[in-house]
Amino acid sequence: MTDPIPEEARAANLRLWNAWTRVHEKSAYYDVERFKAGATSLHPLELEELGPFVRPGTTLLHLQCHFGMDTLSWARAGADVVGLDLSDESIELARKLADEVGLSRRAEFVCADLYDADAHLGSRLFDVVFVSWGAIEWLPDLERWAGIVARHLVPGGTFYMAEIHPFAGSLDEVPGEHDVRVGYPLLPAPEHPEVDAIQGSYADRSADTTGLVAYGWTHDLAEILGALTGAGLRVEHLHEFPTSPAPFWDWMIQDEARWWWLPDGKGGLRRDLPLSYSVRASKPAT
Amino acid sequence: MLEDYLKANLASWDEAVGVHVGSQLYDVEGFKQGRCSLSDIEISELGPSVHEGTSLLHLQCHFGLDTLSWARRGAVVTGVDFSGEGIETARALADEVGLTARASFVRSDVLALPDVLQGSFDVVFSSWGALIWLGDLERWAQVVAHFLKPGGTFYLAEFHPYAYLLADDAAPDSLRIGYPYFQYGRPQRFDEEDDYADREARMEHTVTFEWNHGFAEILDPLLHNGLRLEFLHEFPHTIVGLPFPFLEVCDDGLQRVKGHHDDFPLSFSLKMTKEG
Numbered sequence: 001m002t003d004p005i006p007e008e009a010r011a012a013n014l015r016l017w018n019a020w021t022r023v024h025e026k027s028a029y030y031d032v033e034r035f036k037a038g039a040t041s042l043h044p045l046e047l048e049e050l051g052p053f054v055r056p057g058t059t060l061l062h063l064q065c066h067f068g069m070d071t072l073s074w075a076r077a078g079a080d081v082v083g084l085d086l087s088d089e090s091i092e093l094a095r096k097l098a099d100e101v102g103l104s105r106r107a108e109f110v111c112a113d114l115y116d117a118d119a120h121l122g123s124r125l126f127d128v129v130f131v132s133w134g135a136i137e138w139l140p141d142l143e144r145w146a147g148i149v150a151r152h153l154v155p156g157g158t159f160y161m162a163e164i165h166p167f168a169g170s171l172d173e174v175p176g177e178h179d180v181r182v183g184y185p186l187l188p189a190p191e192h193p194e195v196d197a198i199q200g201s202y203a204d205r206s207a208d209t210t211g212l213v214a215y216g217w218t219h220d221l222a223e224i225l226g227a228l229t230g231a232g233l234r235v236e237h238l239h240e241f242p243t244s245p246a247p248f249w250d251w252m253i254q255d256e257a258r259w260w261w262l263p264d265g266k267g268g269l270r271r272d273l274p275l276s277y278s279v280r281a282s283k284p285a286t
Numbered sequence: 287m288l289e290d291y292l293k294a295n296l297a298s299w300d301e302a303v304g305v306h307v308g309s310q311l312y313d314v315e316g317f318k319q320g321r322c323s324l325s326d327i328e329i330s331e332l333g334p335s336v337h338e339g340t341s342l343l344h345l346q347c348h349f350g351l352d353t354l355s356w357a358r359r360g361a362v363v364t365g366v367d368f369s370g371e372g373i374e375t376a377r378a379l380a381d382e383v384g385l386t387a388r389a390s391f392v393r394s395d396v397l398a399l400p401d402v403l404q405g406s407f408d409v410v411f412s413s414w415g416a417l418i419w420l421g422d423l424e425r426w427a428q429v430v431a432h433f434l435k436p437g438g439t440f441y442l443a444e445f446h447p448y449a450y451l452l453a454d455d456a457a458p459d460s461l462r463i464g465y466p467y468f469q470y471g472r473p474q475r476f477d478e479e480d481d482y483a484d485r486e487a488r489m490e491h492t493v494t495f496e497w498n499h500g501f502a503e504i505l506d507p508l509l510h511n512g513l514r515l516e517f518l519h520e521f522p523h524t525i526v527g528l529p530f531p532f533l534e535v536c537d538d539g540l541q542r543v544k545g546h547h548d549d550f551p552l553s554f555s556l557k558m559t560k561e562g
Contacts, residue, residue: 167467174460181456181460181461181462181463182463182550183461186550186551187520187548187549187550189548220520222517222519222554223520226517226518226519229517235505235509235515237506237510238502238505238506238509240468240501242468271468271470272466272467273466273467274468274500
């Protein structure tokens, strides 16, 4: 099967994620020291919505795991985990972290492009497949993605994703105002990736990322849910939230639960627009 | 409060029936001569589930043109609307086009329907500008599930939640946001003199209360009431019917956002199956 990611996009995104790994390891946003000291890196939302499906011995596959803190947090919660990511520097750091916190026996990390997952995972099945925050925007073809998810779930298994909302992905700053408008396409165009020059990182806006470029793809909820149902999964819930786990602009406001909000322009928080969502789906038992 | 909202909305819809029956948009004369009032989306997506004798419940049917169009395609239909004017007009139309044997109409608030209607249906159908008149989709989803036979189909073709978001002065190069996606059950009050089907009309009942609903708010209660999602589709166009200044009607007769013909969704459809 042909690779859905153009070669120049793959190379650019790999270079970006390797550079971001070095930035993120030292960032206050990821706070690796806090993780090493025992704190979970998972967002309260993920713990609330997926936590009940993760018990001691649950097998969990984390697709696009970056440097593995969330993967390892699920391992700390009892799961036997496999994390997969395209960035070799991320996977190297994930393995080092696993070793340092004494989880290498229950955590395995695979360096592979998402679309090569089958070749690396073979026929391995997992109780849970987990995807989160800023993952699918790097993928042009969600049908193939959902096929990978479905093929590696046990019958009766659970898929869970928490992601940035497609609507939030379309938002742009109104120049000179702490306000937003729709500035990017809201419907997918698989043949036309958005190519953006990168300035810093979502985790550290001041990081030097000179020369780095990102190739990303727009997806809508219809495409996402359609891909999952088309792969034979049964959608169990769709939840939407007016908050994001990371700021899109430096004028957003963080609350005590680690959510970022848009300001309402009147000193309060703006609750009327969707910034993130979560989906849980199951693979039919028979 | 809810009763006040419904009272205002009912007065508006009762008055709208008379305007709509005479409007070009609804083209009742064309319908009487055999024109199907359903859109291509509904025909291509729900059509294959509607056969001779299929029982179909149409929620929020207005004065029944679409309900009767499904009857013409073979379905045995029941249309429901809260407007007495709508239901009376629908019955008269059914009589005039000779469909009374396979079309009945019930006047009821959709949320109270289980109190006044018995039975279950192969298909529950709703479309175009229905959900904004409902404050409580939890109860609505229960009603949908209640009236579906096991294995039955729920189909909805609707204006997209994003279609209601843009500011009145949204321009192609600056799609500013003027209205909410999440309303948390609180309606927006509108006061409009004209009517979406007849911009020249001057209405007596101008105040309405409307609720935009996000995808999660629409889909989640249906999932929790035993319906399985078959598909959700989003379209960068819609049937004519939204009166917003940032829209234009294209050569194919569909509305799109000016300057954003391909990338701004204005409608969606979904199909679900009741378990069992």
